Amino acid sequence: MATVAAPLSGAEPFTPAHWSQRLPKSALDHIPGDDGWPLVGTTLKVLADPPAYGRRMYARYGPVFRTNSFGIRNVNLIGAEANELVLFDRQGIFSSEQGWSPVLHRLFPRGLMLLDFEKHRADRRALSIAFKPEPMRHYAGTLNREIARRVESWGSGPMRFYPAIKQLTLDLAADSFIGLPFGPEAERINQAFVDMVQASVAPVRKPLPFSRMKKGVDGRAFLVDYFTRETLRRRESGGGQDMFSQFATATDESGTLLPIDEVVDHMNFLMMAAHDTITSSATALVYLLARHPVWQDRVRDELLALTGTPGAPLSFDDLARPQLTEMAFKEALRMIPPVPSLPRRALRAFEFGGYHIPAGAPVSVSPAMVHHLEEHWPEPDRFDPERFLPEQVRARHKYAWVPFGGGAHMCLGLHFAYMQIKILMAHLLTRYRIEVADGYEPRWQAWPIPQPRDGLRIALRALN
Known part of the structure; x- marks a missing residue:
């Protein structure tokens, strides 16, 4: 199993130096997906129409797939169960700081979304x-x-x-x-x-x-x-x-x-x-x-x-x-x-959807996609505020x-x-x-x- 050193503790601020400590490219080869075009990866495909690209990937590969955007190979986890695993994070596996920092560290360091665990709770x-x-x-x-x-x-x-x-x-x-x-x-x-x-x-x-x-x-x-x-x-x-x-x-x-x-x-x-x-x-x-x-x-x-x-x-x-x-x-x-997508970084290895995700893997969940899954939302493209009547909310997965x-x-x-x-x-x-x-x-x-x-x-x- 590929691992990453000190940054995986989640105890110290993210810095650009941590980017050099990514997983070897081969560590995610077993995850099905799309590495995109040379140099730009899947970045242009994603930016052109993120929802459509996500739907195509989900239809082809299911709830676990790999993309390669902004120079980062990322594991996408789709579904209410994935949302619960990553967002509720009972075991403290996922770092929000190390998920968001590659994009935001230069501009919005140390905001609440870029803090983890006890520092996040205290602030x-x-x-x-x-x-x-x-x-x-x-x-x-x-x-x-x-x-x-x-x-x-x-x-x-x-x-x-x-x-x-x-x-x-x-x-x-x-x-x-x-x-x-x-x-x-x-x-x-x-x-x-x-x-x-x-x-x-x-x-x-x-x-x-x-x-x-x-x-x-x-x-x-x-x-x-x-x-x-x-x-x-x-x-x-x-x-x-x-x-x-x-x-x-x-x-x-x-x-x-x-x-x-x-x-x-x-x-x-x-x-x-x-x-x-x-x-x-x-x-x-x-x-x-x-x-x-x-x-x-x-x-x-x-x-x-x-x-x-x-x-x-x-x-x-x-x-x-x-x-x-x-x-x-x-x-x-x-x-x-x-916020269509929520990035994290795995501090420890975990299993989801039949796949082993190694420590150090960038992962993300997608509210935009889960909000349109028919298993939770019949006729998902129809505007129907009565989906949020109390009895319907109770019957639906919390995440x-x-x-x-x-x-x-x-x-x-x-x-x-x-x-x-x-x-x-x-x-x-x-x-x-x-x-x-x-x-x-x-x-x-x-x-x-x-x-x-x-x-x-x-x-x-x-x-x-």
């Missing part, structure tokens, strides 16, 4: 203070105020929804997360995050002049400097209710403040994870409700019954009540999950639906995501009817986070 406990009821109530007020203002400004008529909601979520992140008013400083911060996200999947992985990676690295340098200065300032002033202030003043179990560089890295990662995934999820939900006006009307009626008046706030105390809205959102997350991941790395901000989407729908659907042209089906760019290539062309019609 997660410290950072969870930002999602307690009192701060969440504060965020709800900010979201209601700013979403109402922006949605009203959109007005009736045609629009491209994706860029509009992306700008809104960026501005909301600057306000709710950092406590910055909209303006030039927030715009500079937002652009730095956009540059970093685009660089995370740039084909050229070195920060060469004028490359996307160079813009991303420069964006990170700007944000490290900004968040370092702000962490010191907020510790001196006592901070505030925004998420960054909560992080800046968070302490570990001994009551010690987190190191400043760790606060900075957590904030960088959170901003990336929050605004891009919420943008994608909101866009998917708006498109699907536009395509299914009966469900749009049901969600609208539910929200109007709670708010009483078009455009009125959805209060923090009422957030658990719009169940149809939540079901529709969950179905949108099933059909177009914001058949994993848009927020699972286990120890379950998304820390998932309740914030639900809150933001419900408040957005309360303001949008009670003011407007959302329409798309007959037969309109946007092409979706699947990687790194799904988005419609044309920006999603919709029309808003004011309700009288």
Whole structure:
């Protein structure tokens, strides 16, 4: 059995030097799959249409197959059982840090998703203070105020929804997360995050002049400097209710403040994870409700019954009540999950699907594929929020639906995501009817986070 040395302990940060300690190529030869073309492997095939490529591989090889993308031979494990094995990770076999770091280490090191085991648990406990009821109530007020203002400004008529909601979520992140008013400083911060996200999947992985990676690295340098200065300032002033202030003043179990560089890295990662995934999820939900006006009307009626008046706030105390809205959102997350694939690295050898997977193997599971398996989801291409009625949820494998991941790395901000989407729908659907042209089906760019290539062309019609 091929093995790898010290990095498999999962106890030390991933560095580029670890890439040289990959498995010998022959260690995965017994796994069926596709090594792709010379030099580029399967990278171009995957990026061209990740869902279609995955379906072809699954149909040909079954739930265990090998690919060769971004210079890494990877074992793909498909199915709810695979999701449970890797995400719940009862035996501590899989490293999230060493799964994500080959892509993200240069831009988003030491975010929660790039930590493992006890370090991950300790930082997660410290950072969870930002999602307690009192701060969440504060965020709800900010979201209601700013979403109402922006949605009203959109007005009736045609629009491209994706860029509009992306700008809104960026501005909301600057306000709710950092406590910055909209303006030039927030715009500079937002652009730095956009540059970093685009660089995370740039084909050229070195920060060469004028490359996307160079813009991303420069964006990170700007944000490290900004968040370092702000962490010191907020510790001196006592901070505030925004998420960054909560992080800046968070302490570990001994009551010690987190190191400043760790606060900075957590904030960088959170901003990336929050605004891009919420943008994608909101866009998917708006498109699907536009395509299914009966469900749009049901969600609208539910929200109007709670708010009483078009455009009125959805209060923090009422957030658990719009169940149809939540079901529709969950179905949108099933059909177009914001993170299509979740990478890990095996720290120890394991068995799955009749195959021996050696220690050191890069592995991944795919929410996007499992969310469309007919064994869990009859007619998987049909939009049906009633799949999330309680009795149907109880009857289904717990890990058949994993848009927020699972286990120890379950998304820390998932309740914030639900809150933001419900408040957005309360303001949008009670003011407007959302329409798309007959037969309109946007092409979706699947990687790194799904988005419609044309920006999603919709029309808003004011309700009288």
